[in-house]
Amino acid sequence: MPRGVIPRQPAKTGRQDRSRLVPHTTKPRISKPHVGAGHRPVPAERSSAAKKPKYNPLAPDRFAEILNRLDQLYPDVTCALEHRNAWELLVATILSAQSTDVNVNRVTSILFKKYPAVQDFAALKPEQLEPDIRSTGFFRNKSKSVVGAAKKIVEDFNGEVPMEMDQLLTLPGVARKTANVVLGTWFKVNEGVVVDTHVQRISRRLELTREENPKKIEQDLMRVIPRKRWTLFSHQIIWHGRKLCIARRPRCADCLLENICHAADKTWSTVEIHTGAK
Numbered sequence: 067m068p069r070g071v072i073p074r075q076p077a078k079t080g081r082q083d084r085s086r087l088v089p090h091t092t093k094p095r096i097s098k099p100h101v102g103a104g105h106r107p108v109p110a111e112r113s114s115a116a117k118k119p120k121y122n123p124l125a126p127d128r129f130a131e132i133l134n135r136l137d138q139l140y141p142d143v144t145c146a147l148e149h150r151n152a153w154e155l156l157v158a159t160i161l162s163a164q165s166t167d168v169n170v171n172r173v174t175s176i177l178f179k180k181y182p183a184v185q186d187f188a189a190l191k192p193e194q195l196e197p198d199i200r201s202t203g204f205f206r207n208k209s210k211s212v213v214g215a216a217k218k219i220v221e222d223f224n225g226e227v228p229m230e231m232d233q234l235l236t237l238p239g240v241a242r243k244t245a246n247v248v249l250g251t252w253f254k255v256n257e258g259v260v261v262d263t264h265v266q267r268i269s270r271r272l273e274l275t276r277e278e279n280p281k282k283i284e285q286d287l288m289r290v291i292p293r294k295r296w297t298l299f300s301h302q303i304i305w306h307g308r309k310l311c312i313a314r315r316p317r318c319a320d321c322l323l324e325n326i327c328h329a330a331d332k333t334w335s336t337v338e339i340h341t342g343a344k
């Protein structure tokens with residue numbers, strides 16, 4: 067540009083830009099409201115209610131809030147079953163079906179002194195184990211599962227609990243719930259969500275699933291929970307089920323999730339109840 071020539075500045079109003087976008091000949095069309103017979107104006111409050119977005123229990127902000135409050139309630143929780151290695155955790159998890167963690171811990175504290183290694187269990191007949199685990203319930207089936215799992219681990223996996231889901235599922239008495247506990251808690255692998263009776267009940271109360279089948283519940287939860295949270299979420303919900311969100315009489319008045327929970331069987335509520343949330 068030659069010296070002394072000042073480039074033209076665009077007008078501050080920006081009129082020249084708009085003139086390019088909107089031809090002068092185009093006039094905005096404003097349609098008149100129909101006020102004749104059969105076309106009454108909609109009252110303001112009714113029209114705003116119609117526009118209210120439909121409640122979505124899986125909306126990202128609601129879900130993030132649930133995770134956030136669980137973190138506040140249960141910041142550092144882990145599995146309550148006492149164990150020193152993957153084998154002990156596997157046994158304790160098999161024994162925990164239909165039993166309490168306190169009872170299982172009492173049983174295993176003696177059991178693992180009597181049979182310290184997986185090879186000791188593999189050398190047993192199920193009937194020999196039955197008296198030691200009797201108080202955990204379903205002791206005949208549990209004896210078969212524990213001894214069967216020990217034999218398979220010794221014969222097929224060189225005495226080491228496998229850390230692959232497919233391999234864990236080949237062990238007698240091991241389904242996805244037990245495998246998820248061992249993988250998530252001991253091996254720190256987020257392969258799935260542990261769906262026990264607490265996770266089943268509370269996921270439905272919080273409207274995170276409508277399913278009843280544990281496998282389908284797990285699929286629903288895996289879709290909405292970030293993978294890195296799968297194990298922690300399971301432990302937090304299990305603790306919540308033990309402490310506050312109890313099956314028969316949940317302690318809703320003490321619950322930090324209360325004002326975002328619409329469960330049908332709440333014992334106290336400041337928000338509307340959803341009859342399907344159970």
Ligand code: SF4
Binds near residue numbers: 321324328333
């Ligand atoms: S408000 Fe009640 S039902 Fe809802 S999560 Fe808390 S304890 Fe459970």
